[in-house]
Amino acid sequence: MGKRIGLEVSLSAAEAVKMADVDCIAAYPITPQTHIVEHLSELVNDGQLDAEFIPVESEHSAMSVCAGVSAAGARVFTCTSSQGLALMNEIVHIVASMRLPIVTILANRSLSGPISIWNDHTDVMSIRDCGWIQVFVNNGQEVFDHVLFGFRVAESQNVMLPLMIHMDGFILTHVIEPVEMWEKEQVERYLPPFKPVHSLHPDKPVTMGGVGMPYIFSEAKVAQDEPLIQSKGEIISAWKELGDIVGRYYNPVETYKSDDAETLFITQGSYGETVSMVVDELRDDGKSVGLVMDRLWRPFPFDEFRDAVKNANNLIVIDRAISYGGQGGPLAIELRAVLYKTKNQPNITNFICGLAGRDVTVDDFKRMYERSMEKIKTNPLEEDYEYYGVRGK
């Protein structure tokens, strides 16, 4: 068992990147991601990590450098937030189509405007359809584990897709938590060296990123979507093996006291931990409440999710992003669609809250529960959603 130490979560993320023995890091600073790249530059400059640290002039170039490194057959890491992700958006989509197994941490932060450095999931949802594997993490330990998991899955020859780890800005990046490091031997057992299917080298010339004329474009896109869907198998087996090595088991959908619950909170990211306390307190008050946390966002775990909510009458979906003029929060929109054909469809109430780091406390979630119980009596429509805790609403 590795050493358990108290460490800022950003630093533990950087330590995990070191343990993954990455070859290159492309880094451009943006709050709240900065501590990760700062620590990585320390590790490289102190000789603790033999890697090229490439301090690029923008996030667009960060992801472009990652594309070049990965195409050359080397392991590469970058991390960003919000506007940085928006700037690199173009390349985020392209590297997925090029099947380049880049691992990225997104320190989640709201998208401008108004400009804000604080945490929500509006940046996540801007690249929902980018073709990457995407996972949410709840705490520092999960961040550490998922960096190693990320490279393991992304670089699997059956997968060869980029992978993004969603980690709440400030709520996780800037707090100190106990994190259990892995032993070197455990990493070696879990994460084999990167063996690319194709790479750029004069001894075996390949052309990467050619033009997709109409006669081939659709085929190219199907050839991208299918491995993403199929990657779920590799994801689940990589989680199983991770559990067997370090004793922490992860699932596409995590549940807490959900089996017998009439009402389920549905969350993504670090709110899950707060809501688990809410569940305990509401249960003490005799309420039948549980929690379902979506960990795997893409490929979406349809079966696991339907199974997790099959006994519930009410779902309270917590969104931290807006689909302007649409059906509310992106998570709720998607879950309504996922459950469309199920028998005994649950009532779904959708709250958008915690935008740009506004605190959402245990009491707030309790009020959302009460509000939800009132709302379901009115049989709300699919497009119903509510901004929680907004002045004047």
Added chain:
Amino acid sequence: MESTNVYAYKLITRKEYFSPGHRACQGCAEALAVRLVAKAMGRDTIVASATGCMEIISSPMPFTNWRVPWIHVAFENAAAVASGVEAGIKVLMRKGRIPKKRINFLAMAGDGGTSDIGVQALSGALERGHDFTYICYDNEAYMNTGIQRSSSTPFGAATTTSPAGRVVPGQVTWKKNMPEIAAAHNIPYVATACPSYPIDLIEKVKKAARIKGPAYIHILSVCPTGWRLPPHQAIKAGRFAVETGIFPLYEVENGRYRFTVKIGNLRPVGDYLKMQGRFSHLDEKMIDTIQKRVDKEYGKLKKKIEQGD
């Protein structure tokens, strides 16, 4: 230089790394330049290409004209992608995961991909000092999208977004001096070239590849389609560009400027302008304005060369 060009075909390797069968227009001097660059760089080269004419004409899946490893990601990031490839290969060699050997890294883009949308990524890569060669194939407009003006389009030229109108006579800004911008990064090597002078071009590319650190070569690439001139006059137009002094051939090695093709008496710039349809609307007054500008810019360059810095 003039006389050696007669024997050029004997001096240049017969090996092709940019193969025949690509889809460029007739008389495309850019495709010719790419072919010469590929020959000069040789087998052990990895190319990162920007979006643009050369990318679409050479890589329609599942075909390719590239016999060396080649990657295209997007329009504005060839320099950043090349940075990544260079860094990746370097670290793999250092860690002993691939055998050590000299590999040339080449980033290539058009004038739009270099002096407009790609200038930031290029500046970043030059400043970071990656060991690579960046080549701008300058055909003086966004030819791939249909001849729209760029910051590299010369004063007076008619394009589809700087048309020769009744009030505004085509492009009203002066061509951005990209080689000088590259040189301002204090990189070891900067040069201009033109496929109308193939030996000069090849020598410069070989030197750029040999030199450690970033090198920048700006190649004037005559585009008969966009410049409105017959395909068979592309080479001649390139020669006139050099002979009039509107596009002098020089290099900057470790800060020292040098003409690589010396022109005795400069040809009047009108000779160059009048052979191209894009300048056909210019009156003598505008041609005179351009002549004065060329004289001034050429004089500035000459002074740097005479001063040796």
